[in-house]
Amino acid sequence: MTKVLQVSAELFPLLKTGGLADVAGALPAALAAAGAEPRLLVPGFPAIHDALTRECAVAPVALPWSEGRAALLRGRLPGFDQLVYVLDAPGLFDRPGNPYADDSGVAYADNHRRFALLGLAAARLAEGVDPAWRPDIVHAHDWHAGLACAHIAASRSRRRTEARTVFTVHNLAYQGLFAADKFSELGLPPSHYAVEGVEFYGQVSFMKAGLHFADAITTVSPTYAQEIQTLEQGCGLDGLLRHRADVLHGVLNGVDYGVWSPAHDAALAACFDADDIGGKAACKAALQRECGLAAKPDAPLFGIVSRLTEQKGLPLVLEALPDLLDAGGQLVVLGSGDARLEAEFVAAAARHPGQVARRTGMDEGLAHRIVAGSDVMLVPSRFEPCGLTQLYALSYGALPLVHRVGGLADTVVDTTLEDLAAGTATGFVFNAFTADAYRRALRRAFALWSRPEYWGRVRTSAMRQRFGWDTAARRYADIYRGLMQS
Structure with missing residues (x-):
């Protein structure tokens, strides 16, 4: 049985800023069902450290700098059958x-130390500091864990471990870039600061460390795996990715239907499923009340649950908002991010009370209620590695309106005449990233809404889609086995 250490900076339900946490929270159980033996390594942030039970000290972790202390703890976290390692370093994580x-949104100045230490701790586990368990595979998630691959490569060169590494890119645009003078604090061999290493245009790149040193690279949808090898979406790393294309795999993210299922979601006003849709109307009415929207069951309700960034295509939504409202639609937005976008959605809600509602921050319960109560979920991203919102929307019968890119292209079928006739349509897809193309998709949504029988058929098709973690876990298990045999 392959022993796999999953390394992530976030972990649902304890600590979440985005989809990374959902993946890290759901994948271990799916891997166990696929025949692997997973464990987790996470930083000792307060929410995680406070939830840890049955903890025991495994080993100290020597810091590459002089001050502070760090140690590996092993224990249990609520909701996880797998043992968890927590990197206990209060000076870095508490x-x-x-x-x-910080609370003002300013990145911590020592993030290079914080996440270098996470990678170093993964390498120590790969070297066997826990005599009871030693991973065969270290699976590092996104830039925060990228240095795990570099540290383990260094350990292999010193014959301290035979562990293999997998690096998953969740979003290539966020690369963990730091000044070159920080390299001395990372605990890596001097030879690693090179073009064939972690150097990236005179800086240190944690993302590049993962891409260069990992034995296998994965990303979170098949289409995104192709896109990041292009100049347009490669973020300066497309040449490296093309060079390593033979070890690059696109593995579509899944949905934890134990968390995201309208049939048994405790956050909802009423439960429903594809065979008994009645509760969705109650969810819509409850959402309209909760958010101060007019109680109009016949008005199509559009939802956004997202970081408010340009990447998510939200300028298109704002530019075409008059079209949505003039056609009788309503809009509810949950999220925070870019100050300008936040201000524009606040102003829209003030100008259109009863039609536009704006809520701030990360409210998991409200996110579920928005997906359940909306008729359409807007995910018009400029680029989207996978996207989980559209997968949740399909499950809850909120038809996704998406840009044909990345995982959105892999998971949503447009309401063309052919796909409507075949019963395979599940949402609305536009090709060019322009306001005109977005508006045309919006008009198709209103046209379908005006024909309730057709709307109901597409909604049923959407709700019957399944993107479970079992498929992704089997792909990962195959990749692990391939590395063990190489």
Whole structure:
């Protein structure tokens, strides 16, 4: 049985800023069902450290700098059958704010130390500091864990481990870039600061460390795996990715239907499923009341649950908002991010009370209620590695309106005449990233809404889609086995 250490900076339901946490929270159980033996390594942020039970000290972790202390703890976290390692370093992780920035949104100046130590701790586990368990595979998630691959490569060169590494890119645009003078604090051999290493245009790149040193690279949808090898979406790393294309795999993210299922979601006003849709109307009415929207069951309700960034295509939504409202639609937005976008949605809600509602921050319960109560979920991203919102929307019968890119292209079927006739349509897809193309998709949504019988058929098709973690886990298990045999 392959022993797999999953390394992530976030973990649902304890600590979440985005989809990374959902993946890290759901994948271990799916891997166990696929025949692997997974464990987790996470930083000792307060929410995680406070939830840890049955803990025991495994080993100290020597710091590459002089001050502070760190140790590996092993224990249990609620909701996880797998044992968890927590990197206990209070001076680095016991802070307010989110995992990466303070309460004002300013990135911590020592993030290079914080996440270098996470990679170093993964390497120590690969070297066998826990005599009871030693991973065969270390699976590092996104830039925060990228240095795990570099540290383990260094350990292999010293014959301290034979562990293999997998690096998953969740979003290539966020690369973990730091000044070159920080390299000395990372604990890596001097030879690693090179073009054939972690150097990236005169800086240190944690993302590049993962891409260069990992034995296998995965990303979170097949289409995104192709896109990141292009100049347009390669973020300066497309040449490296093309060079390593033979070990690059696109593995579509899954949905934890134990968490995201309208049939048994405790956050909802009423439960429903594809065979008994009645509860969805109650969810819509409850959402309209909760958010101060007019109680109009016949008005199509559009939802957004997202980081408010340009990447998510939200300028298109704002530009075409008059079209949506003039056609009788309503809009509810949950999220925070870019100050300008936040201000524009606040102003829209003030101008259109009863039609536009704006809520701030990360409210998991409200996110579920928005997906359940909406008729359409807007995910018009400029680029989207996978996207989980559209997968949740399909499950809850909120037809996704998406840009044909990345995982959105892999998971949503447009309401063309052919796909309507075949019963395979599940949402609305536009090709060019322009306001005109977005508006045409919006008009198709209103046209379908005006024909309730057709709307109901597409909604049923959407709700019958399944993107479970079992498929993804089997793909990962195959990749692990291939590495063990190489």
